[in-house]
Amino acid sequence: MGLLSSKSKEILLGPLSKNNPVIVQMLGICSALAVTSKLEPSIVMGISVTAVVAFANVIISLLRNTIPNRIRIIVQLVVVAALVTIVSEVLKAFAYDVNKQLSVFVGLIITNCILMGRLEAFALGNGPWAAFLDGIGNGVGYAVILVIIGFFRELLGSGTLLGLRVVPQAFYDFGYVNNGLIILPPMALIVVAVIIWVHRSRNKTLQEN
Amino acid sequence: MEELLSTFVRSIFVDNMIFAYYLGMCSYLAVSKNVKTALGLGVAVTFILVCTLPINYLLENYVLKEGALSWLGAGFADVDLSFLSLIIFIAIIASFTQLVEMVVERFAPALYASLGIFLPLIAVNCAILGGSLFMQQKAFAHAGVATVYGLGSGIGWLLAIVGMAAVREKLAYSDIPKPLKGLGITFIITGLMGISFMCFSGLKI
Numbered sequence: 001m002g003l004l005s006s007k008s009k010e011i012l013l014g015p016l017s018k019n020n021p022v023i024v025q026m027l028g029i030c031s032a033l034a035v036t037s038k039l040e041p042s043i044v045m046g047i048s049v050t051a052v053v054a055f056a057n058v059i060i061s062l063l064r065n066t067i068p069n070r071i072r073i074i075v076q077l078v079v080v081a082a083l084v085t086i087v088s089e090v091l092k093a094f095a096y097d098v099n100k101q102l103s104v105f106v107g108l109i110i111t112n113c114i115l116m117g118r119l120e121a122f123a124l125g126n127g128p129w130a131a132f133l134d135g136i137g138n139g140v141g142y143a144v145i146l147v148i149i150g151f152f153r154e155l156l157g158s159g160t161l162l163g164l165r166v167v168p169q170a171f172y173d174f175g176y177v178n179n180g181l182i183i184l185p186p187m188a189l190i191v192v193a194v195i196i197w198v199h200r201s202r203n204k205t206l207q208e209n
Numbered sequence: 210m211e212e213l214l215s216t217f218v219r220s221i222f223v224d225n226m227i228f229a230y231y232l233g234m235c236s237y238l239a240v241s242k243n244v245k246t247a248l249g250l251g252v253a254v255t256f257i258l259v260c261t262l263p264i265n266y267l268l269e270n271y272v273l274k275e276g277a278l279s280w281l282g283a284g285f286a287d288v289d290l291s292f293l294s295l296i297i298f299i300a301i302i303a304s305f306t307q308l309v310e311m312v313v314e315r316f317a318p319a320l321y322a323s324l325g326i327f328l329p330l331i332a333v334n335c336a337i338l339g340g341s342l343f344m345q346q347k348a349f350a351h352a353g354v355a356t357v358y359g360l361g362s363g364i365g366w367l368l369a370i371v372g373m374a375a376v377r378e379k380l381a382y383s384d385i386p387k388p389l390k391g392l393g394i395t396f397i398i399t400g401l402m403g404i405s406f407m408c409f410s411g412l413k414i
Contacts, residue, residue, distance in 0.1 A: 026392060029234040030335045073332065074303050081296040089292060104342035107295050111335040113235040185229055186403030193389070193396035200388035207387050 012133045015141035018203055021114045022145040023196050028114035031105050032146055033188040039162050042150030044098045045105065046143025048091065052083045052109055053118055053142075054135030059083075060123040061131035076119050077110065084109045114138055149191050157183040212350065213357045220361030223410055224343075226336045227369040228403035233336030237370050238395060247374035248367070249323055250331075255363025257309060257331055258340050261302050262359035263352045265341045268297055298341045299332075306332040336366050372402065 021027045028049070036042045059079050060067075067075050088106045091099040099106065109115070118138055123131045154160060159167035159178050167176065181187055200206050226232045233254070240250050272278065273294050278285035310328050314321045321328070331337065340362050349355045376398055385394050 023392075026238055027235060029238070030231045030339075033231040033234070073329070074300075077299050077303055077332070078296065081299050085292060085295050088295070104339060104346060107342050108232070108335050108339055110295060110299055111333045111338045113333065116333050184407065185231065186400040186407065188231070189396045189400035189403065193393045193400065196393040196396065197386075197388050200393065207390060 008130065008133055011130055012137040015134075015137040016144065017141075017199075018206070020141045020145065020199075021117070021138045022142055023192070023199055024206060025117065027117045028112045028142055029192075031108060031112055032142065032149065033185070033192065035102055035105050036146055036149040036188060037153050037157065037183045038101070039147070039150040039154045041098055041101045042146040043143070044091070044095060045102060046139070046146045048087045048106065049109055049112065049114065049142055050136060050139025052080065052087055053115055053139045054132055056080050056083055056115055057118060057123040057131040057135035058128050060119050061126060061128045064124050072124070073116075076116065080115050080119075081110050114142055145192075145195065148195060149188060152191055153182050153188065157181075212354060216349075216354055217357050217361040220358050221365040221368065222406065224362075225365040225369060225406055226339065226362050227366060227399070228406040230339060232339040233334045233366055236330060236334055237366075237373065237399075238392070241370050241373040241377055241395075243378060244371060244374045246323070247370045249320070251363075251367030251370050253309075253328060253331055254334060254336060254366055255360065257302070257306060257337055258359040258363040259356060260309075260359075261305050261337060262340055262344055262355045264301055264305075265298050266344055266349065266352045266355035268301070269294065269345055273297065294345065299338060302337050302341070303332045336362065369402070373399065 015021055019025065022029060022032050031045060031049075035045045056076075056079055060076060063075070063079075084107065087109070088099070091102070091106060118134060122134045126134070151161070154162075155166060156179050159165060159172075167178075182191075223229070227234065227237055236250065241247050271280065273290045275289035275291060276286055278288045278290075306329060310321075313328065340359055344355050344358060347358075349358065373395070377395065380394065380398075389397070
């Protein structure tokens, strides 16, 4: 890729695996768990968060030299809240059913720690283009985890993917039963734990002592 | 009275902020390493929830909701400001956290020192904004119910974080597979605690 220097590439691709916001930095876990009982809301949530992180990063990065340090958290919250309001109105207009399923969690993007974390740690110290790439990278890293969790929970819990039946009827005739437990909230935590387990056994440097 | 009591019990056990909605997970995972700080943070979160929920309830019902401004005169009867609710709620929460921080710093310096960075971070704790958003969704009958809901959610959150901290203190001595150590096992334990809290979900009051 001639378009991106190696540093930009690192900023964009780092969050996908070894610096993943959800399973390594532990940010934005609340929504990652709550919306993933089906695949479709997981994808929509991933896209929404990516959009908000990217644009909030750009705006804060442009403003970074004019914001007084003492009130920066409130300024950040206002910028994020305005962006989330836009996203929520767009979802209401074009994806009403998904918006209903996501319920309060669209609003809760405001307090999603990925946003505050990236704004504080990156956008306040870097230029707009780098901040935009960082936002996209982290948003996609978040979305990937959501999609993985949503995939397994919908497949094992309801036997469907995106609402289409995947597990053939013959299985049910043999006595296969959907695992109802996996749709319930506590199992999401255990699915995440398994993802962390797999990820850390492949990246030994991340293991804790 | 009955409504208050049932809202209170439900918000602690059935609609527990952490086990049923995973709200406030970030600080829950970060601060649950020992019981004492966990308790302090839990109390602070409960306090902010109890203070901000009634304020946001009144704002929601007398300013933001469709037709809420009708007390100003007939001309305002169909004004709908609900698209502003996210910004208003988060502004109230952030300014209230700032206020509490200043009061605690002035009158209880010891507590202030022990809570440290976690006090300002309460503003971005999802459990607080989540409380306000659920309040908006559930449309409580009056501000009293909203206050009790805030108290119950806060206590539920406190129970969860203190319980987790107690388990984690013991975990230091157990033999856990390496990749699961730390974060992974914490998730699994939270999941197991959540499953045990599910036994309350049939509770009818």
